[in-house]
Amino acid sequence: MEKLLSIIFIYILVDNFVFQRFFGICPFLGVSRKMETAIGMSMAVVFVMTLATLATWLIYTFVLVPFNLSYLQIVTFILVIASLVQLVEIILRKISPTLYQGLGIFLPLITTNCAVMAVVLLAVRQEFSLLESVIFALAASLGFSMALVIMAGIRERQELAKIPAALKGSAVTLITAGILSLAFLGFKGMLTL
Numbered sequence: 087m088e089k090l091l092s093i094i095f096i097y098i099l100v101d102n103f104v105f106q107r108f109f110g111i112c113p114f115l116g117v118s119r120k121m122e123t124a125i126g127m128s129m130a131v132v133f134v135m136t137l138a139t140l141a142t143w144l145i146y147t148f149v150l151v152p153f154n155l156s157y158l159q160i161v162t163f164i165l166v167i168a169s170l171v172q173l174v175e176i177i178l179r180k181i182s183p184t185l186y187q188g189l190g191i192f193l194p195l196i197t198t199n200c201a202v203m204a205v206v207l208l209a210v211r212q213e214f215s216l217l218e219s220v221i222f223a224l225a226a227s228l229g230f231s232m233a234l235v236i237m238a239g240i241r242e243r244q245e246l247a248k249i250p251a252a253l254k255g256s257a258v259t260l261i262t263a264g265i266l267s268l269a270f271l272g273f274k275g276m277l278t279l
Contacts, residue, residue: 089218089279090217090218090221092277092279093218093221093222093225093279094221094224094225095225095276095277096225096277096278096279097222097225097226097229098225098226098228098229098232099229099270099273099276100273100274100275100276100277102229102230102232102233102270103201103204103205103226103229103230103233104201104229104230104233104234105233105263105266105267105269105270105271106267106270106271106274107201107204109199109200109201109204110131110199110200110201110202110230112192112195112199113127113131113192113195113196113199113234114230114233114234114237114263115256115259115260115263116191116192116195117189117192117234117238118234118237118238118241118259119238119241119242120188120238120242121235121238121239121242122185122188123185123188123189123238124234124235124237124238125234125235125238126178126182126185126188126189127189127192127193127234128227128230128231128234128235129231130174130178130189130193130196131196131199131201131202131227131230131231132224132227132228132231133170133174134167134170134171134174134196134202135201135202135205135223135224135226135227135230136220136223136224136227137170138163138166138167138170138202138205138206138223139205139206139209139219139220139222139223140216140219140220140223141166141170142159142162142163142166142206142209142210143206143209143210143214143216143219143220144216145162145166146159146162146210147216150162159207159210160203160207163203163206163207164197164203166206167196167197167202167203167206168197171193171194171196171197174193174196175193175194178193201226201230205222205223205226205227206223208222209222209223212279233266236266237262237263237266240262240266241259241262244258244262
């Protein structure tokens with residue numbers, strides 16, 4: 087139980103995939119303009135990352151390793167992730183067309199989001215059990231979601247602030263992301279696995 091709690095704390099705060107490893111920066115910067123799209127993308131990433139880790143762990147453990155096909159892990163993992171993203175797209179198109187439109191190109195980009203691929207690969211590399219892998223994926227996706235929501239809140243407030251012309255747009259967004267990354271660096275070393 088202690089290891090599971092450590093995994094949760096570490097991958098949400100200490101080793102956050104956005105602020106410490108810089109994975110998933112494209113959707114992080116692209117979708118964090120509005121809180122609604124940030125929350126929608128967060129839910130999609132949590133769903134895809136957690137289910138992809140569950141499915142890939144099972145496939146890797148019970149198919150690829152026993153049949154000496156572990157060299158196919160990246161191709162297999164990409165297929166699983168792409169299938170789950172397609173499922174999310176279909177569901178969002180039916181349930182919330184406005185959110186589907188708001189996410190735009192960033193929704194299919196979950197397939198190529200390096201944070202999702204990193205989680206499924208790290209779960210196998212670190213030899214987590216099935217439960218540990220799922221908890222790891224859930225924690226990493228919640229950390230990604232927290233980063234998105236924090237950034238969306240800040241960017242919405244920046245719309246109302248007086249920002250010098252030279253810093254408007256991407257410049258202030260990247261500076262803000264850097265400051266957030268430094269803030270999360272304060273958690274480094276608090277806990278290790």
